[in-house]
Structure formats: C-alpha cells, structure tokens
Amino acid sequence: MYDTASxxxxxxxxxxxxxxLQFDPSGALDPDFGLTASQWNEGLETLQSLRxxxxxxxxxxxxxxxxxxxxxxxxxxESQREQSELGRVFALANGxxxxxxxxxxxxxxxxxxxxxxxxxxxxHPYHNExxxxxxxxxxxxxxxxxxxxxxxxxxxxxxxxxxxCEYNQVASRWGLCVVSKSGERLETAVAVRQFLAALEQTxxxxxxxxxxxxxxxxxxxSGKLYDLVQQLGCQPxxxxxxxxxxxxxxxxxxxxxxxxxxxLDCMQLLVGxxxxxxxxxxxxxxxxxxxxxxxxxxxxxxxRRGDVRVMSVWSHALTSIGQWYEQLLSESAAGCSAxxxxxxxxxxxxxxxxxxxxPGGGPNPVFNNLIVDRFRTDPLAVGSxxxxxxxxxxxxxxxxxxxxxxxxxxxxxxxxxxxxGHPTTDLIxxxxxxxxxxxxxxxxxxxxxxxxxxQGQNPFGPSGSAPYITNTHKHLGRT
Ligand SMILES: O=P(O)(O)OC[C@H]1O[C@H](O)[C@H](O)[C@@H](O)[C@@H]1O
Numbered sequence: 001m002y003d004t005a006s007x008x009x010x011x012x013x014x015x016x017x018x019x020x021l022q023f024d025p026s027g028a029l030d031p032d033f034g035l036t037a038s039q040w041n042e043g044l045e046t047l048q049s050l051r052x053x054x055x056x057x058x059x060x061x062x063x064x065x066x067x068x069x070x071x072x073x074x075x076x077x078e079s080q081r082e083q084s085e086l087g088r089v090f091a092l093a094n095g096x097x098x099x100x101x102x103x104x105x106x107x108x109x110x111x112x113x114x115x116x117x118x119x120x121x122x123x124h125p126y127h128n129e130x131x132x133x134x135x136x137x138x139x140x141x142x143x144x145x146x147x148x149x150x151x152x153x154x155x156x157x158x159x160x161x162x163x164x165c166e167y168n169q170v171a172s173r174w175g176l177c178v179v180s181k182s183g184e185r186l187e188t189a190v191a192v193r194q195f196l197a198a199l200e201q202t203x204x205x206x207x208x209x210x211x212x213x214x215x216x217x218x219x220x221x222s223g224k225l226y227d228l229v230q231q232l233g234c235q236p237x238x239x240x241x242x243x244x245x246x247x248x249x250x251x252x253x254x255x256x257x258x259x260x261x262x263x264l265d266c267m268q269l270l271v272g273x274x275x276x277x278x279x280x281x282x283x284x285x286x287x288x289x290x291x292x293x294x295x296x297x298x299x300x301x302x303x304r305r306g307d308v309r310v311m312s313v314w315s316h317a318l319t320s321i322g323q324w325y326e327q328l329l330s331e332s333a334a335g336c337s338a339x340x341x342x343x344x345x346x347x348x349x350x351x352x353x354x355x356x357x358x359p360g361g362g363p364n365p366v367f368n369n370l371i372v373d374r375f376r377t378d379p380l381a382v383g384s385x386x387x388x389x390x391x392x393x394x395x396x397x398x399x400x401x402x403x404x405x406x407x408x409x410x411x412x413x414x415x416x417x418x419x420x421g422h423p424t425t426d427l428i429x430x431x432x433x434x435x436x437x438x439x440x441x442x443x444x445x446x447x448x449x450x451x452x453x454x455q456g457q458n459p460f461g462p463s464g465s466a467p468y469i470t471n472t473h474k475h476l477g478r479t
Contacts, residue, residue, distance in 0.1 A: 020430030027424035065243030093260035106145030107179035114250030115258035145191035183225025272438025334464030
C-alpha cells in the first residue's frame with residue numbers, strides 16, 4: 001500500500017461513509033499490482049470536472065430519465081396520491097394481497113433482474129416455502145419469461161396448478177405480472193401465452209373474478225404487449241417511463257411493482273436512491289463513493305488491463321444484484337470495442353471452485369467485494385459437539401460467530417488476491433434493507449454513466465443483443 005504522504009493532499013485516501021454505505025478503495029492502490037498515486041490523483045481530478053459536466057443543464061445525467069426518477073415519483077405521489085404511478089403501484093399490490101397466494105413475474109434482462117434482486121436481497125431466503133401467515137400474507141413470487149427451458153416452464157406451471165399446501169380461500173390463486181418495455185422479447189412473449197392460458201384455466205373456479213384483474217402489466221405506451229393487455233381489459237397498465245432504458249428502470253414500476261407485492265418498502269428504495277444522488281452531487285471527490293468506485297475500476301481497466309470486473313459478493317442475498325450489474329454494465333458498454341467483462345462471484349463458495357488467485361498471464365480480474373457489515377439475524381456461534389469431542393479440531397473457534405469467520409475470510413481472500421497481483425475494493429453495506437438497496441442501485445447506475453462518459457461512450461445506446469435476436473428469428477424461419 002502507499003504511504004498516504006505520497007498522495008496529493010487534496011485527495012487523502014480514507015474509508016468513505018455515506019449515511020451508512022461505505023467504500024474502501026485502498027486495495028486498488030499499490031505500486032506492484034494497482035494504481036500509482038499520480039494515476040489516482042489525476043483520475044480524481046478528471047472526475048471532478050466530468051461530474052460537473054454530467055450534472056450541468058443539458059448534461060448526460062441531468063437529461064437522463066433514470067437519474068431524477070426517484071424524486072419525481074415521490075413528488076408525484078405526494079401531490080397526486082392514487083393518481084400517480086407510485087400510487088397505482090401501491091393500490092394494485094395492496095388491493096391484491098388478500099386475493100392472491102402467488103405472483104409470477106414474466107420479464108427478461110432489465111425487466112426482471114432488478115425485481116429478482118430486490119426479492120433475493122430483502123425477503124426471507126426461503127420466502128416461497130413459508131406459510132402464508134409467516135409471509136405476512138404476501139404472495140409467493142416466481143420469476144420466468146427469461147429462458148427457453150422446457151423443464152423449468154413445465155415445473156412452474158405444475159407448481160402453480162398444485163396451489164398452496166394450506167387450506168384457505170386464496171390458497172390456489174395466482175396472478176401474472178408481465179414486465180416488458182418493448183413487448184418484443186421472444187422469451188417473455190412466449191411465456192405470456194403459456195402462463196395466460198394456464199391462468200385462464202383457473203378462472204372458472206373464481207366466481208366473480210375476471211382474467212384481467214389477475215394480469216398486472218408494466219410496459220411502454222405502445223407495442224404488442226400494450227395491445228394485448230388493453231384488449232384483455234387490464235387496469236391499470238403501469239408505465240415503463242419512456243425516457244428510461246430497460247436496464248436503468250429498476251426504480252420505476254418495473255422493479256417497484258414486484259417489490260410492492262412482496263411488501264417491501266418502496267418509499268425507502270426511492271429515498272435511498274435520492275440520498276445517493278445528493279451524495280454524488282455534493283460530496284467532495286475524496287469522500288464520494290460513486291466517483292471513487294468509478295476511479296478505481298476505470299483506472300484499473302486503463303492502466304492495469306483490469307479486463308474482468310468481478311462483483312465479489314459475500315452474502316448469497318446479493319448474488320442477483322451482481323447479475324443485475326452485469327447486464328447494466330455490459331449493455332451500457334456494448335458500443336465499446338474493448339470493454340470489461342463483468343462477472344459475479346458468490347463467496348466464499350466460488351473461491352473453492354474458480355481458482356481466482358491465478359497469478360500472471362490470462363485475464364486480469366479486479367475484485368469489488370460487496371460486504372454486509374451487519375446481518376439481519378443474530379450471529380450464529382460455531383459451537384461445540386459437547387463432551388470431549390474435538391475430532392474436527394474446531395474447539396478453538398467454538399466461541400466465534402459466522403460473521404467473525406466471514407470477516408476473516410474476506411481479509412484472507414484480499415490477501416491472496418493481492419499476493420497474486422489482483423487489486424480489490426470493498427463496498428460495505430451496513431445491512432441489507434430497502435434504503436441501502438436504493439442507494440446501491442443508484443450508485444451503480446450513476447457510476448456506469450460516469451464511466452461510459454469518461455470513455456467517450458453513450459451509456460444509453462443499443463444493448464448489443466440485436467444480432468442474437470435477429471439470428472434466432474431467422475433460424476425460426478421468420479424475417
Ligand atoms: O423490457 P423489454 O423490452 O422486454 O426488454 C428486456 C431486455 O431485452 C433485451 O435483453 C435487451 O438487451 C435488454 O436491454 C432489455 O432489458
């Protein structure tokens with residue numbers, strides 16, 4: 001590590017605290033495997049002026065659809081209540097809680113990864129296995145419409161037909177939340193046909209209910225899905241804001257409707273995102289989580305060929321956040337000829353399977369650790385077998401807890417990566433809740449825009465999936 005005396009005094013290296021979310025870039029600064037002090041200082045200086053440009057009138061962030069969305073939605077809710085988009089999300093989800101036992105969310109890419117990430121991060125890890133009472137009457141939730149796996153589709157249709165194991169009025173009732181901005185994705189559109197047909201079959205057993213009441217669409221203002229759900233008579237048809245690209249839409253009804261069905265605090269998601277905006281706009285560069293995250297990752301890509309960007313998550317609940325970020329970054333960088341490859345590792349599991357310490361040659365990973373400081377549940381001690389049984393040799397650790405072991409594992413992994421010549425950063429979540437998640441989503445979206453702008457790329461350009469889509473249709477004999 002650098003002696004802090006060698007750093008520009010204007011940019012002292014320190015651990016940054018934002019409300020509660022923190023970023024520590026020190027593992028990216030190293031004369032042997034990381035950035036030099038002058039690269040770091042110059043980068044931060046550049047980022048200061050980039051931030052200014054991005055936020056100025058006509059700037060990329062100021063003009064983007066996603067950046068102002070949290071406050072716009074909260075203000076509209078404040079003044080228009082149930083007439084606002086957020087009000088309609090709440091009314092729909094709250095109105096259905098006692099009429100549904102399961103919701104299937106159909107969508108792909110940016111239309112599904114965010115909702116899935118919220119569920120995994122904030123709900124009980126075995127949410128769908130809990131009784132209705134233990135779920136607080138919130139529905140079970142399944143995600144589909146993002147694959148072409150016959151067995152998985154069949155199994156979900158079968159699971160839905162089985163209903164709940166409980167005996168109550170809503171035990172077998174389920175609904176369809178269909179999320180697609182374009183209404184054009186084959187995987188989702190096929191699933192809509194199949195799940196709609198299955199839902200229709202359940203209707204005769206629901207006197208007084210209509211099919212349209214159990215279909216919850218989130219889509220653009222026109223298109224094939226829009227036409228279909230209008231024809232069905234669905235009310236409301238929630239909007240993907242037209243100026244928000246699918247991969248930046250997590251904090252719109254795209255992610256908020258599934259979150260509201262699950263009873264997650266949507267207001268706190270938006271408030272957390274607003275807090276991140278404010279922090280990004282006002283915090284000095286040496287205290288700025290967004291700018292430092294961009295600086296570390298972009299400068300490593302540039303100066304150290306850091307071509308594999310690993311989101312190294314230390315809580316299983318955050319794996320889907322990593323996958324959401326993979327899509328955000330890779331699609332936003334689709335126009336770059338030499339972009340980085342984003343990957344997610346769930347540790348310590350993947351440390352035992354992917355040989356990520358390989359020194360020299362091959363790809364050059366940068367490990368961004370996503371660390372949870374305080375788990376929601378009480379620390380579990382290693383414990384002892386009792387009596388004189390110490391065959392496993394763990395008695396010396398008996399009083400240590402899983403979080404203490406985890407902290408040692410993170411330090412152990414960082415030491416091993418540094419020894420193998422791989423830089424690291426630590427992004428530390430105080431805990432996992434909706435406010436923190438809102439901060440995190442917004443941080444990563446802003447960071448992506450800043451980084452692409454620094455590279456001279458348009459972050460809102462085409463996603464790069466067009467050739468796959470065109471070729472698939474060609475092989476199906478379609479033009
Ligand atoms: O919301 P949709 O129009 O269904 O698009 C869903 C997804 O489709 C493709 O995968 C695009 O590459 C993604 O950028 C998009 O998020």
